[in-house]
Amino acid sequence: MRSAEVLLSSNPTHHRGASRSFAIPRTRRPLVQAIAVALPLVAACAAQAQEAPAADDATRTLDSVTVTGSRIRRVDTETANPVTTISREAIEATGKATLGDLIQELPAIAGNATNPNVNNGGGTGASAISLRGLGEKRTLVLVNGVRLAYNDVNSIPASMVERVEVLGDGASAVYGSDAIGGVVNFILRDRFEGVQASADYGQTTRGDGVRRNYSLTAGHAWDRASLVGGVSYHKIDEVSAAQRAFSRDALNLVNGEAVKQGSSATPYGTISFNDGSAEAAALADAAGCSRVTLDSATGAGPTSQGDYHCYDATADSYNYQPFNLIQTPQERTNAFVLGSYRVTDSVEAYASAYFTKTHSASVIAPVPIFAIGDNFLVSADSYYNPFGINFGADRATGTTYNTFNTRLVSLGNRKYEYNTYNLQTNAGLRGGFGDSSWQWDVNAGYGRVRQKSVNNGFLNYAAFNQAVGPSFLDSDGVVKCGTAGNVIAGCTPINIFNTNDPATVEALQAIVVNPVATSTYTVKQFEANANGDLFDLPAGTVNLAVGVSYRKESTSTRTDELAVADLEGLCGIIEFCTTVLTGSFSVKEAYAETLIPLLGDVPFVHSLNLSIGTRFSDYDSVGSTTNSKLAVEWRPIENLLLRGTVSEVFRAPNISELYAGIGGDAASAIDPCNGYTGGNDVACANVPTDGSYQQADPQVSARTSGALVAGYDGLKPETGKSYDFGVVYDPLWAEGLSLSADVWRINLVDTIATVSAQTVLNQCYANSASAFCPLIHRNDNGTIYYIGEPTVNLGQLWTKGVDFGANYRLPETAWGRFTASLNGTYVARYDINPDPSDPGTVVIHNAGKYTYSYGNFPRIRALATLNWSQGPWSAGWRVRYVGHTSIGSTDARQNLSADSAVPAVERAIGAYTYHSLQGGYDFSDWHTRVDVGVDNLGDKQPPLYYNNNANNGNTDVTTYDVLGRYLWARVTVTF
Incomplete structure (x- = not known):
């Protein structure tokens, strides 16, 4: 197996790619029954197909490992699971300030993922991961295979990460709920010798957006023990929207022209x-x-x-934009420790813990x-x-x-200040059963996240x-x-x-008044796992992994009495209301996974393996579910792998979807009743029919709520099926080259979603009998009072596409060593049916488009790197490509016009290419390394999406770079 030290994959045998489903069965039984039938048949067929190899064929023993996406230990790391590995060296080479900055550049990321550039609706300093654009709730984040308590990857100390494995495949049969779009697993540094100190500094060429990072890591390994610990400090300064031409004015697209048009709430x-x-x-x-x-x-x-x-x-x-931010400030302090101790020759104790304190804020215009x-x-x-x-x-x-x-400009800006305290611990015992191949692991974890917000103005x-x-x-x-x-x-x-x-x-x-709200979330989890060999077949050994787990999640919220919302979302404080609630749920799970070698070393079959897995989950909140998978790996020849997986996937309602209280939302939405002359007196209740009605503001008042608060006590898991088909080719005629392509497809039903205000308006306008209509509340004069945005099971989702990759480690030359990589994703489809029970529902087509509700889905995203090293010198060139997209739709039924005055307008947004350069020198005599770099070399400014389509800075801040050319430098000293 070959390796290449490329930016995104230090081992090209790990590839992204997942194929998603063609259909969604309402029952979970067919795949389970197929597995039950397949197990005895494949074992019998394999036994008859070939003779066992001679004992002397086994000339060496390789260490077996587990790769994200499977619980089976095996020698091969190139499996049916499409995994991208980001090494520690690759992380450092990018010069990224946070793990979120790094992961969100991956081509498989799309949609509306949170990051520190989100000011209006953000400000917590968090970065979330949205694989396949399915949202952060459908991407499972793990740390050493254990669920992350707080879905903010910036809270993980970057200095404690050894590598990141990104699985682009549905994995509910392996990990349970949430692993629909894929899994991101942060593997920690379990061994480190010495002391390492690092400091970096960066700022834009405009002199703002300053960042500072300092970290100290120390570790030592003894004969029977090891200990690694460290601290880090990270600070990023705010950047005002007034400092960039694209964001300093509130711009609307009106009759085909960019017009400075802000809020009707004027001083x-x-x-x-x-x-x-x-x-x-x-x-x-x-x-x-x-x-x-x-x-x-x-x-x-x-x-x-x-x-x-x-x-x-x-x-x-009123132009509110100069008061907004295009980068929110954050200050983060981390401390971590990892250790292990070999109790006996066959039993090892281990533990890890880290604590993160984040102070962050967002600023918006006066109330x-x-x-x-x-x-x-x-x-x-x-x-x-x-x-x-x-x-x-x-x-x-x-x-x-x-x-x-x-x-009320005389009161100054509104400011939301957040203090987030995140503690995550895990400890356990692992070992083996005598001289057998079987290994076991028992561990328990505890996570606690407390967030206090002080809301001024x-x-x-x-x-x-x-x-x-x-x-x-x-x-x-x-x-x-x-x-x-x-x-x-x-x-x-x-x-x-x-x-x-x-x-x-x-x-x-x-x-x-400056109301204070505090939320606390805790998770307690326990796992017991075992894996090893069952028996030998002529093609190899059958492996089995089994395990049980228990998890309990709890949440509570408290706030000032004046801020407690009533059932309409109103309270004693204008513009800030919340609900005091507590709740919890628990889940018990059991899984089994087996790897069966069917054929090997016969004509046209170098190897043929079958993986089968199933997982049973029992929630005290939503009942039980069983999800299974089938995966096939076929190597016609040694350097060509054909792989395919079919998986049942599910996502149980998370704790916020169950227990979140009523909250306010200033949603961007275009009222379909503009210019109303009659035809739907339900959607347009009280609106004059003389055509005179025009919405005063592209922002409308909305009330979000969890399912239970909304009176919807029937929330259930969303379910689906994913298919993945791929090929990996390592040609013998080009040593060091690896090529891959994976076709993926996902379908989901009963999707859990907070229904957007725009969806509510569109669906009711299209059909006055729609279940969305009661969520629209209008005043006596027809203006929108507020729109309900509850969390419900309602829709269907279909998405499909192709991942492709190429990694090449060129032969070493007199001019040094070169490595190159290209990884990309093509989105062929991303459709959402908000209400399948309604024959008049409007299906929303997102592929190749941006919408406020669902985010950005360019057809093509790609990331390419070229790295060079020679002696103490190194350099890298990184190219990120965001393909063509568009805003608006020519389908008038979708009411997604890019123009606030003209219906059914679609506006094309061109492709964007960002270039970044990095170079470094290793002063070995002083144990010091210096790295410098520049991001967004061409100083590209983001495209204008306009305020009537986007809610932050006239653009899509989750997809495009908003700061411009950025310079950074880092010094690392190792003792």
Whole structure:
């Protein structure tokens, strides 16, 4: 077997690739029955097919290992499982600041994975992995084969990682729930001699985005024991959206042109006379328009209608972008320790633990006020109301009045600060059974994640509602809340029509609250595993791996009393509400996996192996399920491998999907009722039918919730089947070359999803009898009050594609050693049917497209590297390719137009290629190595997706580089 020291695969026998399913059976029994029938038949056939090799054919013994995707120990690491291995040397050569930065560049990553560039809806410092674009919940992350407690790979200390194995195949039969898109397994350094210190520094060529990394690792190995430990510190500075041309303005695509158009919640206030009353109609006639804004906000504020002019979104809307971030700040401290001790000659004790503290934040513009959406009433009887009509909503009666939006810039930006504490431990015993081949392992693990968020710049709802209610000028010359003879004590009236007035600012600051929320998650897990040889067949030895496990997950959330949400997601704090909940579930599992050598060393069959596995899982929350797999490895000749796997996959509801409370969401969505003239009075309830209705803002209020809070107690696992077919060829005519291709396909049913606001609107508009329609809540004037986004089993998902790879370790020359690699993924299909029970449902086609709800799926992604080394010198060139994609759709039923004013517009986004260079020199006499590098050499800026399509910085921050050219340097000293 050959090896090549390439960037993404230090061993080219590990290849990405997975093939996904063609159909999804409703029952789990057919594959299980097929396995039961196949076992005795294949054993009998193999025994009759050939004679056992002579004993002297076995000239040497190789160490057996387990590779991610199987529990079987074996000599071959090139198996039916398509695995990519990223070595420690490859990790260091990229110069990446975090493991998340590294993994998210893999071509198999797509969709909407979280990373520190996500500001609006992010800020925790986390990076998640979304293999096949199936989402982070369908990618299983392991550390030394044990489930990661916190699905943030940045929390894993990079200095403790020996290598990363990425399985691009469904593996529920091996690992249980979540392993649908694949598995990412971080293998830790179990042995290290000496002390190693490292420091690196980086920044953009614009002088921002500074990062600092420091790490110290020490270890020693004795005859019967080993110990490795270390600490690290990591800090990244924030980068403001105002510092880049593409992100400094809120841009919308309107009638084919990029228009600076932000929020209708402006510092001067935006008012619509639209409640249908005669008074509102008269005001609109007097103004010459139905929507007005204040000329200025100086002096005593507006005293009459003459102080307002007709609202122009281009000229008057609020540009919130300069206050946002395109890189959120994070500061992370890690400590880890790993050790082992050989208790006897056949029993070894081992343990590992690491702790990570992360301080991070996100910053967004000052709190906006949407009187109707936030459900408060600006009274017609307010002393400061120059119009004499009501604005907003009367929560007590459910009546909505005229629209009033404003923004409290005098209170400063909203800031979400997170402190996340992550502890993960694992300890166990492993050994063998005498002189037999059987080995066993018993281990227990504990993980605890505590996240505290302090949220700055919000308002006490009750106090604010009183302050903008009825008020009057009392006989003592002081304006007071309430009415004459019924003054509200402790209340200061607020002139919401002039939020910059000093008295108003003082009154607002007096009711500012900074709510604190704390969530705690714990997982306790236990495993007992054994594997070894069963019996010999003429082609080899039958291996078996078996095991049992138990896992319990618990969660709890607490928050300030004012922030506790009611059933509509409303609470005592404007713009920040959550639910106090606790919950837990447990699962018991048992698995078995066998490897059966069928044929070997016969014509056209150098080797033929069959792997069979099954896993039984029993959840106290959603019941039991059995999932199995069949895998075949056929080598017609020694250097050609044909492989295929069919696997049943599943994902049980995770703890947040079961127990998450009601939360607010500012979702991007285009209302299909814009310009409504009739036809669907369910989806467009209360919307005028004269064609005049236009959505005021591309962001709508939404309420997310877990299944139980939404009243949906029937949440069950999502299920499916994956097929994988591949070929690996190591040609004899090109020593060091390895080629691979894998076709993958996945189908899922009963997918668990938080339904997006856009999906709710689209499906109900397409079919007024849709189950989505009750989730739409409109005001009396037809504007959207809020949209429910519950977590439910509902849809189907189909995706398929091809992985391809080439790795070449060239013969050594007088000019040094060269290695090259190319790895890529082609996505042929990614379709989602949000509601298969509805014949009128609109299937969403994502392949080759970007959508806000599902993320980005370029047809082709690729990563190529060229590395060189000679003596103490080394250099590398890395090329990342993101293929063509598009925003919007020409299918009007999908309501995904790229243009906010024109329906059914699709806009092409060109391909992007990023180049990075790295070089290093090893000063061996000083035990010191110096590396320098530049990322995004061409300083490419990301494409414009526009604010009406994307929610962060006018672009897709999860796919493209947003910082530009980045320089870094690192010094490593080893003692």
